[in-house]
Amino acid sequence: MIAFRDISIGTGGELSCSSCFRAAERAPRPLADIVAEAARIVDEWDEHAPGPNIGLVGYEPFAHPELPALIAATHATGIERLRLRTDGGALSQPGNAEGVFGAGVRHLELIVLAGDPATHDRLAGASGLFAATAQGAAAYASVARGSGERAVLTGYVPMCKHNAGDVSAAVAHLASLGASAVQLALAPGIAESHADAVRAALDTATVNAMAGWVTGDGAASFGVYASGPWSAL
Amino acid sequence: MSAARSARQVPILLAGVSSPGYRSLATAYLRAALMSDPRLDAAVLSIDFDTSTDPWWVAYRILALDPAPAVVAFPVMCWTARHVYETARVVKAARPETVIVVGGPEVGPIAEDVLAEQSAIDAVVCGEGEFALCDIVHAVARDGSIAGIAGVVARDGSAVVVGEARPPIERLDDIPSPFSAPGASIAVDGSAYIETYRGCPHRCAYCFEGKGSTRIRSFSWERIAADIEAVATTPGMRSFSFIDPVFNLTPDRLVRLSDLLAPHAAKGVRLHTIEVDIERVDDEAAALLSRAGVVSVETGPQSVGAASLQTCNRVFDPERFRAGVRACHRAGISVECDLIVGLPGDTAEDVVAGFDFAFSLDPGVVQASTLHVLPGTELWTRAEELGLVFDRQPPHELISTPTLSYADLRRLEALGVAAGAVYRARLSR
Numbered sequence A: 001m002i003a004f005r006d007i008s009i010g011t012g013g014e015l016s017c018s019s020c021f022r023a024a025e026r027a028p029r030p031l032a033d034i035v036a037e038a039a040r041i042v043d044e045w046d047e048h049a050p051g052p053n054i055g056l057v058g059y060e061p062f063a064h065p066e067l068p069a070l071i072a073a074t075h076a077t078g079i080e081r082l083r084l085r086t087d088g089g090a091l092s093q094p095g096n097a098e099g100v101f102g103a104g105v106r107h108l109e110l111i112v113l114a115g116d117p118a119t120h121d122r123l124a125g126a127s128g129l130f131a132a133t134a135q136g137a138a139a140y141a142s143v144a145r146g147s148g149e150r151a152v153l154t155g156y157v158p159m160c161k162h163n164a165g166d167v168s169a170a171v172a173h174l175a176s177l178g179a180s181a182v183q184l185a186l187a188p189g190i191a192e193s194h195a196d197a198v199r200a201a202l203d204t205a206t207v208n209a210m211a212g213w214v215t216g217d218g219a220a221s222f223g224v225y226a227s228g229p230w231s232a233l
Numbered sequence B: 001m002s003a004a005r006s007a008r009q010v011p012i013l014l015a016g017v018s019s020p021g022y023r024s025l026a027t028a029y030l031r032a033a034l035m036s037d038p039r040l041d042a043a044v045l046s047i048d049f050d051t052s053t054d055p056w057w058v059a060y061r062i063l064a065l066d067p068a069p070a071v072v073a074f075p076v077m078c079w080t081a082r083h084v085y086e087t088a089r090v091v092k093a094a095r096p097e098t099v100i101v102v103g104g105p106e107v108g109p110i111a112e113d114v115l116a117e118q119s120a121i122d123a124v125v126c127g128e129g130e131f132a133l134c135d136i137v138h139a140v141a142r143d144g145s146i147a148g149i150a151g152v153v154a155r156d157g158s159a160v161v162v163g164e165a166r167p168p169i170e171r172l173d174d175i176p177s178p179f180s181a182p183g184a185s186i187a188v189d190g191s192a193y194i195e196t197y198r199g200c201p202h203r204c205a206y207c208f209e210g211k212g213s214t215r216i217r218s219f220s221w222e223r224i225a226a227d228i229e230a231v232a233t234t235p236g237m238r239s240f241s242f243i244d245p246v247f248n249l250t251p252d253r254l255v256r257l258s259d260l261l262a263p264h265a266a267k268g269v270r271l272h273t274i275e276v277d278i279e280r281v282d283d284e285a286a287a288l289l290s291r292a293g294v295v296s297v298e299t300g301p302q303s304v305g306a307a308s309l310q311t312c313n314r315v316f317d318p319e320r321f322r323a324g325v326r327a328c329h330r331a332g333i334s335v336e337c338d339l340i341v342g343l344p345g346d347t348a349e350d351v352v353a354g355f356d357f358a359f360s361l362d363p364g365v366v367q368a369s370t371l372h373v374l375p376g377t378e379l380w381t382r383a384e385e386l387g388l389v390f391d392r393q394p395p396h397e398l399i400s401t402p403t404l405s406y407a408d409l410r411r412l413e414a415l416g417v418a419a420g421a422v423y424r425a426r427l428s429r
Helices: A031-044 A067-076 A096-103 A117-124 A129-147 A164-177 A195-207 A219-226 B025-036 B055-063 B081-094 B108-117 B130-141 B221-232 B251-265 B283-291 B306-311 B318-330 B348-360 B406-424
Strands: A002-013 A053-059 A081-086 A107-111 A152-159 A181-186 A211-216 A230-232 B010-018 B042-050 B071-075 B099-103 B123-125 B152-156 B159-162 B189-194 B239-242 B296-302 B334-341 B364-370 B398-400
Touching (some): A031 A053, A031 A067, A107 A129, A129 A152, A129 A164, A152 B406, A164 A181, A164 A195, A181 A195, A181 B406, A195 A211, A195 A219, A219 B348, A219 B406, B010 B025, B010 B055, B010 B130, B025 B130, B099 B130, B108 B152, B123 B130, B189 B221, B221 B251, B296 B348, B318 B334, B334 B348, B364 B406
Parallel strands (some): A002 A230, A053 A081, A081 A107, A107 A152, A152 A181, B010 B042, B010 B071, B099 B123, B189 B239
Antiparallel strands (some): B123 B152, B152 B159
């Protein structure tokens, strides 16, 4: 489908299961490094292919000290599509949804760990995050609608043994937020140990008219479900 | 005593029900034909509706007309059939004396089935409707039976009478122009269409355009020029289109059309979603299209799967396709690539490969839709042989194929919609 190149904007700071991942050190990546990589991607992009398209991942963007400048500088390299992967909580703060949308973010990828507040917040290690994410998604969608421009909300669900039983609910929750697609990022071994849960989550996506796809270890075993509306190179 | 004075005036309503954003060209043709027929003293009213209007409100508009129409004619497509049938049911119930006639590709090939299932319908026109509808109205005006008219399947009491087949109209110029009839209304919002020929050079198994034949019947160049002049010079006209299935039918034809359209393009009139064989578009053809005012074209590939291409009588050369898209882009023309999900023989991998191919071209628009098995098409006739399971009720959506389950189809639909959304959400460079 549509290719994106993902750029890591830091380490240790992207929302994930707190039981699986203990961030040794959270560190944003310097702005100049990120922009230089973006410029390189743009320079090398096939002029006939859709894009250039860049995803900013690896670190909660709203925790990056230079987020506004980061988005502006990335946009200025000449990209066509900019995707932001975020836990969405900060979008509920006044002005943030307008800010990222106005800066050119048309693709928002929400990280969700479960489908109910208690489980999600426990796995995230952050009380109140589930509710803030929902408010943030609504704020972004409202800004997009008001602008008359097209924007896309998708979901990113890291799947591990701690949330495997909750992933279907997470997908349903993303559907209620207006997501058109959801990526299940499989931790090592999950494809084999929890294949049924993966398939159930993909079916939940389908019945909610969402595209569901899997990435990570063992994704190929799910056949056509390894293909999503976009692919990160 | 003339034929017109020997018959009563017949109020006729042509009810064009279309998908939102579209307007029926068929009603315009029918109106022109009725108003030009010297046998008729017809008071013809055309009203356009779209499917977002509740059928009961469409019926309300019809039943509120004064004088009440003696004949209500509906062109019917697969997308509008349920809406038309519901409207007809209400109108017939409220005013049983109304003669309700339907025509179009959805009903013509299955006329007897339509009459069997839709008790409110009195007659189905099979094939081209211009002269057949005139004959129906003439019969109504004389208080005669509409049964037995050529090209018409009609009720005669409790029986259904199949009129002899009406051959295709040989001289298309004999059909009055829809654009020059008194009181003709030409839309300036992009929903006006011109037709320069009937038929199609292709035999795509899922399509009814060719009516089973690759024979092309063209309007004369004088007529084409007059229609273009009438539409393009409509005050306020900014954009219109052509319904021709292949605009670049031949190189010579493309040159002549470009010559006719160029003066209007120079004044800012644009053409949108012109259907082309993209594999035959080179820089020269793209320049002719651009000169004609074309800003967007619509094309396939519909599928890239070898099995489905063979079954559907289609050819596909990815490199020529890609070259055609690039030629259009160099000429400033956007390309809409169409894909059909569920063609017989396609696997899920084939469908995804089709999506990948179309998006890789960065054409401008990628439009995917699930197969609808349409009456009169080769797929309709061969459905059982090919293992196609589909909804017999319009719009005849596909349910499954031997290689794509119902679940596969739903997943692929969602994938196509999501990919289309990702593609469309972009910043201008």
